[in-house]
C-alpha cells in the first residue's frame with residue numbers, strides 16, 4: 001500500500017490507463033459542499049442525539065415529528081448547497097470515459113443529489129434518497145412540496161409527518177434506516193460494477209456502515225487496484241493499493257486530470 005498526499009507516477013498511470021472505473025462515495029464526498037457527515041456532531045435540537053440514533057425505524061415510530069423534521073431540515077440544507085469540485089471532477093471523468101467507449105460508475109452511500117446536480121449519472125443510491133418519500137405502512141410513494149426550512153439555521157421545532165392519502169399512516173423519508181435492508185437492485189448493481197471494473201476508487205467513507213462497506217472488497221477477488229481518497233485512515237485502508245490522504249474536492253480533480 002502506498003500512502004500519498006499527491007498523485008505520483010504509479011497512480012497517474014493507473015488512472016490514465018483505466019477504462020472501466022467503479023467509484024464508491026460516502027458522506028465525506030459531500031462534506032466540502034457543507035453537508036455534515038455522520039461522524040460530525042449534530043447541531044441545535046438534535047445535538048443530544050447521534051445521527052445513528054435518529055436514522056432508525058424505532059426512532060421514527062417513537063418520535064415521528066423529531067425524525068421527520070430532521071430529514072426535512074437536512075433536505076433543505078442539501079437544496080441550499082452546491083456540488084463541490086470533487087462532484088464536478090467525477091462527472092467530467094465519467095463523460096470523458098463514456099466518449100471513449102469506457103465507463104465510470106458511481107455507487108453512493110449518500111442520500112443527497114449532489115452527484116446528479118454536478119451532471120453525473122449515479123448507478124446506485126445504496127441508502128436511498130432524502131428527496132423520495134413513501135407511506136411507512138403501505139409503501140405508496142408520496143409527492144411532497146420542498147421543505148421551506150433554512151438548512152443553515154438550527155433545525156426548527158419538530159412538526160408531524162404528513163399522513164398517507166391511501167391508508168392514513170405516516171409518510172416517511174425514502175432512505176434506508178439502520179436495521180433495514182438495502183435496495184437489493186442497487187446493491188447488486190454496485191457489486192456487478194465493482195466485479196467488472198479495472199480500477200475501484202473509494203472516496204469519503206469511513207468504511208464502517210455495512211453492508212455498503214464490504215462492496216469495495218469485491219475488488220480483491222480479481223486483484224483490481226483499489227484507491228482510497230480520504231484525509232483520514234479508515235476501516236478499508238489496509239485493503240487499499242493507494243491511500244490518497246486529503247479532501248476529495250482537491251484530490252478528485254487531480255486524479256481525473
Ligand code: BV8
Pocket residue numbers: 025026027028029031032037038039040052055109110111127175176177178179180181182203204205206207208209210211212229230231232234246247248249
Ligand atoms: C442492515 C441513510 C440488516 C439514512 C444510512 C455491528 C457490526 C456490523 C454491522 C452492524 C452492527 N450493528 C448493526 C449493524 C448493521 C448496520 C451497521 O453497519 N452499523 C454500523 C454503524 C456498525 N447496518 C445497517 O443497519 C444496514 N442494514 O444491516 O440490515 C438486515 C439484514 C437482513 C434483513 C433486514 C436487515 C443499513 C445501513 C444504512 C443506514 N443508513 N444512511 C440517513 O442518511 O439518515 S448510513 C449513513 O451513515 C450514511 O448514508 C453513510 O453511509 C453512513 C456514514 O458513513 P460514511 O458515508 O462513511 O460517512 P461517515 O460520516 O461515517 O465518514 C465520513 C468519512 O468522510 C470519514 O472517513 C472522513 O474522514 C471522510 N471525510 C471527511 N471530509 C472529507 C472526507 N473524505 C474526503 N473528502 C473530505 N473533504
Ligand code: ZN
Pocket residue numbers: 135136137138139140164165166167168169
Ligand atoms: Zn399508506
